[in-house]
Amino acid sequence: MRAGHGRRHQGAGRLKASGGTIRTGAEVDQVLIRNGKAKGVVLAGGEEIYGKLVISNADVKRTFLKLVEEKELPDIFLRRVRNFKIRGSSGKVNIALDSLPEFPALPKDSPAYRADMHFTDSIERMERAYDDRKAGRWSADPFLDMMIPTTLDPTMAPPGKHFMSCFVQYAPPKIDGRDWTDADRDGFAESVIAQVAQYSPGFRDRIVHMEVRTPREIEAEVGLTEGNIFQGELTFDQLLFNRPVPGYAQYRSPVGGLYMCGSSTHPGGGVMGAPGRNAAAEILRDLAKPTLHMSPAHDVI
Amino acid sequence: MTSSDLNWDAIVIGGGHNGLVAAATLARSGRAVLLLEAGNEVGGAARTEEFAPGFRVSTVAHLLNRLHPDVVKTLELERHGLTVEHGDFMPSVALSKDGPLTLHGAYGEVLTGASPSEQSAWKDLRAQLLRYAGVLKPFLSRRPPGLGGMSLAEMTGLGQTALALKRLGKEDMRDFLRVLLMNVYDLLDEQLSDDRLKGLLAFDATLGSHLGPRSPTSLLGLYYRLSGEIGGLAGAQVQPKGGMGAVVAAIRAAADKASVSVRPASPVAKVIVEKGRAVGVVTQGGETLRAKAVISAINPATTILELVGSREVDTGFVRKVKNIRMKGDAAKLHLALDRPPQFTGVDAADHKGRLVAAPSPDHVERAFNPSKYGEFSPEPVMEITLPSLADPSLAPSGACVLSAVVQYAPYALREGWATGKPRFLKAIMAQLETYAPGIGATVRHFELLTPADIEARYRMPGGHWHHGELQADQMLMSRPVSGWSGYDTPLEGLFLAGAGSHPGGGISGAPGFNAARHIIAMRA
Amino acid sequence: MNRHVKTDAARTLAQSHFRTPPGCGWRNIELLVPQRMRRAVAGPAVPILLQAQRVDARLEGVPSRLSPTRFRLCSQERHLPWLLDSAIGYEVSVEEETETVAGLALQGPTSFAILRDAGFSGVEQLKVFDLAEFAHDGATVTISRTGFTGDLGYELFVPAGKALSLWDRLMAAGELRGIRAIGYTALNRARLEAGLIVANADFTTAEHAIRADRLRMPDEIGLGFMIDLDKGHFNGRRAILEARTKKKLRHVLVGLEIEGNIPAEHAIVYYKKSQEVGLVSAAMWSPMAERNIALASLQRPYGDTIVDELWVEIYAMRELQYQKLMKKAKVVQRPFIKLDRRTANPPADF
Ligand SMILES: Cc1cc2nc3c(=O)[nH]c(=O)nc-3n(C[C@H](O)[C@H](O)[C@H](O)COP(=O)(O)OP(=O)(O)OC[C@H]3O[C@@H](n4cnc5c(N)ncnc54)[C@H](O)[C@@H]3O)c2cc1C
Numbered sequence A: 001m002r003a004g005h006g007r008r009h010q011g012a013g014r015l016k017a018s019g020g021t022i023r024t025g026a027e028v029d030q031v032l033i034r035n036g037k038a039k040g041v042v043l044a045g046g047e048e049i050y051g052k053l054v055i056s057n058a059d060v061k062r063t064f065l066k067l068v069e070e071k072e073l074p075d076i077f078l079r080r081v082r083n084f085k086i087r088g089s090s091g092k093v094n095i096a097l098d099s100l101p102e103f104p105a106l107p108k109d110s111p112a113y114r115a116d117m118h119f120t121d122s123i124e125r126m127e128r129a130y131d132d133r134k135a136g137r138w139s140a141d142p143f144l145d146m147m148i149p150t151t152l153d154p155t156m157a158p159p160g161k162h163f164m165s166c167f168v169q170y171a172p173p174k175i176d177g178r179d180w181t182d183a184d185r186d187g188f189a190e191s192v193i194a195q196v197a198q199y200s201p202g203f204r205d206r207i208v209h210m211e212v213r214t215p216r217e218i219e220a221e222v223g224l225t226e227g228n229i230f231q232g233e234l235t236f237d238q239l240l241f242n243r244p245v246p247g248y249a250q251y252r253s254p255v256g257g258l259y260m261c262g263s264s265t266h267p268g269g270g271v272m273g274a275p276g277r278n279a280a281a282e283i284l285r286d287l288a289k290p291t292l293h294m295s296p297a298h299d300v301i
Numbered sequence B: 001m002t003s004s005d006l007n008w009d010a011i012v013i014g015g016g017h018n019g020l021v022a023a024a025t026l027a028r029s030g031r032a033v034l035l036l037e038a039g040n041e042v043g044g045a046a047r048t049e050e051f052a053p054g055f056r057v058s059t060v061a062h063l064l065n066r067l068h069p070d071v072v073k074t075l076e077l078e079r080h081g082l083t084v085e086h087g088d089f090m091p092s093v094a095l096s097k098d099g100p101l102t103l104h105g106a107y108g109e110v111l112t113g114a115s116p117s118e119q120s121a122w123k124d125l126r127a128q129l130l131r132y133a134g135v136l137k138p139f140l141s142r143r144p145p146g147l148g149g150m151s152l153a154e155m156t157g158l159g160q161t162a163l164a165l166k167r168l169g170k171e172d173m174r175d176f177l178r179v180l181l182m183n184v185y186d187l188l189d190e191q192l193s194d195d196r197l198k199g200l201l202a203f204d205a206t207l208g209s210h211l212g213p214r215s216p217t218s219l220l221g222l223y224y225r226l227s228g229e230i231g232g233l234a235g236a237q238v239q240p241k242g243g244m245g246a247v248v249a250a251i252r253a254a255a256d257k258a259s260v261s262v263r264p265a266s267p268v269a270k271v272i273v274e275k276g277r278a279v280g281v282v283t284q285g286g287e288t289l290r291a292k293a294v295i296s297a298i299n300p301a302t303t304i305l306e307l308v309g310s311r312e313v314d315t316g317f318v319r320k321v322k323n324i325r326m327k328g329d330a331a332k333l334h335l336a337l338d339r340p341p342q343f344t345g346v347d348a349a350d351h352k353g354r355l356v357a358a359p360s361p362d363h364v365e366r367a368f369n370p371s372k373y374g375e376f377s378p379e380p381v382m383e384i385t386l387p388s389l390a391d392p393s394l395a396p397s398g399a400c401v402l403s404a405v406v407q408y409a410p411y412a413l414r415e416g417w418a419t420g421k422p423r424f425l426k427a428i429m430a431q432l433e434t435y436a437p438g439i440g441a442t443v444r445h446f447e448l449l450t451p452a453d454i455e456a457r458y459r460m461p462g463g464h465w466h467h468g469e470l471q472a473d474q475m476l477m478s479r480p481v482s483g484w485s486g487y488d489t490p491l492e493g494l495f496l497a498g499a500g501s502h503p504g505g506g507i508s509g510a511p512g513f514n515a516a517r518h519i520i521a522m523r524a
Numbered sequence C: 001m002n003r004h005v006k007t008d009a010a011r012t013l014a015q016s017h018f019r020t021p022p023g024c025g026w027r028n029i030e031l032l033v034p035q036r037m038r039r040a041v042a043g044p045a046v047p048i049l050l051q052a053q054r055v056d057a058r059l060e061g062v063p064s065r066l067s068p069t070r071f072r073l074c075s076q077e078r079h080l081p082w083l084l085d086s087a088i089g090y091e092v093s094v095e096e097e098t099e100t101v102a103g104l105a106l107q108g109p110t111s112f113a114i115l116r117d118a119g120f121s122g123v124e125q126l127k128v129f130d131l132a133e134f135a136h137d138g139a140t141v142t143i144s145r146t147g148f149t150g151d152l153g154y155e156l157f158v159p160a161g162k163a164l165s166l167w168d169r170l171m172a173a174g175e176l177r178g179i180r181a182i183g184y185t186a187l188n189r190a191r192l193e194a195g196l197i198v199a200n201a202d203f204t205t206a207e208h209a210i211r212a213d214r215l216r217m218p219d220e221i222g223l224g225f226m227i228d229l230d231k232g233h234f235n236g237r238r239a240i241l242e243a244r245t246k247k248k249l250r251h252v253l254v255g256l257e258i259e260g261n262i263p264a265e266h267a268i269v270y271y272k273k274s275q276e277v278g279l280v281s282a283a284m285w286s287p288m289a290e291r292n293i294a295l296a297s298l299q300r301p302y303g304d305t306i307v308d309e310l311w312v313e314i315y316a317m318r319e320l321q322y323q324k325l326m327k328k329a330k331v332v333q334r335p336f337i338k339l340d341r342r343t344a345n346p347p348a349d350f
């Protein structure tokens, strides 16, 4: 896909076209609640915006532990939200390169240069990487999901230059129980570079710039609590009727007019849009409005 | 007339406790039953044996916590010598450098050594765990629900489970469904804060399986443990007087009373199949014995792949059987000690209890990690008992027997057990020394049984506790393999009745009992 | 289609090779060969449809016996893992040779003459199902008198490296007889006239069926005759037995002759023009039989005990318009065409 995930902007365009307004740089500080019903939001700057419905795309912990006051929520719901597991496990390293790296293991001009590459050649290596994560460290020998998108779309970098995208596991939300430091971040990046360099001689010399995102940066930049990429772990206890919490798996919340539509809800994370679509359907149902204009996901025969 | 001329109603292969229970139950229905046991003694992994001159011990299973009440009642085991008294309930002691913590009565009716807030958190969690295990408990005494063509009885059984769920109340039922397939580590983290208590529970949940506390679904192991009962109390545990052999002796007496013919030292080499039907067995000695039904209370994979042979069953079935995971991680240590050891901070009464060295869930997890790579735990976790304290007949006077189940000792140790065993023993002794300083100097004899030793000695493939991992994918309708979970096999007249079948291992008699009842109901 | 000589490489998509010691009786070979093929087993080559031995028709393919202990299985799909698991408990070794051995089918009335002219002397000795080895380009080519067309024909196997030179040799020898390469469409027509069925076209194999009720038992695809229940265990024996005793056979595969000349491909079959009872999986107007023929899967008892009043609904598209036809269908014997030259000895020289 040429436009990358930027294609989402098309969605934004459509929203505007159908009469919606998008405001960026507008951090919500609080959801306004009167008599158990959501009335709008208060922005970080203090501006109040009123609305009939409030639909939160933020993860379930952020929404109900930060944006809504405790007194508005039943204990059992709060307990379950607190127990919701959203521990991060991944990081990202984006690398700008002044030339295409070489992988001697691949034939010259192999189409694999345009593919999703992995250096992990045994399940044991993956498992050991996870052992580090369990012990509260980033993986010394991580497993990478690595791509060079400029081999497909050269416009993403200046002519002749390249961009490498590395998805990295594992990176815990905290290191030995304390917050990440810059030194930790650099150590994490080094584990990635070292692995790539092991398979690509001269790799280090090609690096022009590097952007390193540990769960700390992911939380700070994208607002994903603990840097969890799916807005909540996708384990049995947090799937289907248990997502995000038992009793509230259908996008509603204990607060009237306050809905959830992010990946914390069913069916979960990934760039997929299903939680948002399903939430919209439920909201329309509550409003007794038709959903015929929503195309079905697909026919099942 | 030799027995080969007889036509038996049923031949039971394997005289482990499940084989004995199946044989006794079938014989009580009026069937002529022959039981063939490979070893010189019956009992399988439930035996009391001498491991050093004058020292006797329950050589594999050493704690009784799940002998099924239906088995006790139907076979009248109390009349045949089984005694369980309330005073026999053993506490569980969580050993720690910070001093011990003790669960008294039936799985911690009273908790001592913990803060008041932890005590109240434990009270809630214990009640919850027992409630949820209670929902699953009725499954122990039933055939697993079939997927196609359920009988009325099976439907009723499932209906009862649905009702039991409803009785929990809405919120409790929701929590039940949420936590069912969780890992024990996360659940403990939600509700408890004392590492010693959490370590003990994490140990119990993973005992006998190839799981660490953080492995998905590890909580099921704890439910399995708590679905068991003894002396009418869920979660309770006892050390039978005379060791596990005494329990088997009671079952054996019930079998004798029902006129089961028990033949030790008679390993079965082959199940005879004629036109797709099992019609008898051939012993290793070459004797042919015929019967209307053949009941195998040994390992399911051994039964199908070795005794029946893959030629008599479909490739798909062979594939499933071959894929049953059963590489054990539990070793057994027996020490003959000059005198009773002193565990630091543990009082005299608690020395008679179950002493668990698993100081935190992280410790258990770290102990598990190496086993994934075929290495033993450098700091193993273990469950220690000193049976001669309560039953002096097990050791010479003044001396003491120590019996411990130790994890993790992977069956297929990468370096091989020949060199690994002495190193593993050293690692275990180093742990023991930290909790009971000076114990090493009092060791007169030792015996360490690795899973490989257990396999060789007790004919338990992989040395596995349950004759097949007891995990979500090998439970209920998937035990031993999907499609064949109700004690039947693709061969007419051949049934399975050992721990490898539903509900699983432990000294329960449940698989043997359920299988026998199924055969009786089928009029096979 | 004029039944001309043709070569067709599409049939040998996957091959495995296995060795068994004499008398080993591997589950898919000797034990399973139906009684009426026993004689052939003792002989040099035995191609049989393996479908019959697998209840769920997982393992489709044609085995041939290369020597008393060596067999080759040619199948549409790769089955190595399944074969390996099937070998547990037997002294059998299985090797995948899909990439190393090339297969070629030479079919049609002049196929014998072309082989002879190409210099494979002795090929005239081969009776149907026989197989022999011949020299080719410093290697050996195995030629069997087999095929999937119902016509006189041969199948040739050579080490992959010799495939090109074999091709050239045949093309040169056959030039004057009009040899040409054909694709699947032509093969599909020939096999349909011969009444032969194709996995995952006329029935769904266990490997492919997503819905458990879409599998077919051998009895449901006309292969019940190949099952010999008295011969010890084979894969699927119990399921076949159960299906037969519990009357769980729900389908039947039949040959149809349909009035008119419009092919009824994928048409729905009706009883009395109204009740849906099945579907056509392959159909054509057969120029050789001069009949409008089809293979159909019907729900019993239709096609089994009730064979009257069967109709097919044909949607024939002509110039972007559907013409809906309701045509009478009659259950007929397969093959639709029986060519004596397929089995004639010595093979005819056209
Ligand atoms: C490193 C990484 C790599 C990934 N790789 C892939 C991949 O390759 N493929 C894939 O399919 N998925 C991938 N994912 C997962 C995927 O990106 C997410 O699951 C998905 O983007 C979540 O979408 P969402 O709309 O539910 O939530 P988000 O994308 O998290 O959107 C929430 C939005 O709410 C905003 N917000 C939060 N709090 C407030 C507030 N108080 N006020 C106002 N706005 C607020 C945030 O700024 C954000 O814009 C990856 C994730 C990560 C972190």
Ligand SMILES: Cc1cc2nc3c(=O)[nH]c(=O)nc-3n(C[C@H](O)[C@H](O)[C@H](O)COP(=O)(O)OP(=O)(O)OC[C@H]3O[C@@H](n4cnc5c(N)ncnc54)[C@H](O)[C@@H]3O)c2cc1C
Pocket: B013, B014, B015, B016, B017, B018, B019, B036, B037, B038, B039, B042, B043, B044, B045, B046, B060, B061, B062, B063, B064, B065, B066, B266, B267, B268, B269, B297, B298, B299, B328, B330, B331, B332, B405, B454, B458, B459, B460, B463, B464, B465, B466, B467, B497, B498, B499, B500, B504, B505, B506, B507, B508
């Ligand atoms: C280290 C360890 C510790 C354990 N601790 C406990 C514990 O404390 N409490 C507890 O409840 N459970 C414990 N268990 C589990 C328990 O021991 C087993 O689950 C249980 O004994 C299984 O009983 P069974 O009758 O099904 O099989 P087995 O006891 O294995 O009996 C099978 C019998 O069949 C015989 N046999 C095998 N092959 C043949 C053949 N071909 N012909 C004839 N006979 C044959 C064997 O000799 C054996 O006697 C432990 C297991 C292990 C490995």
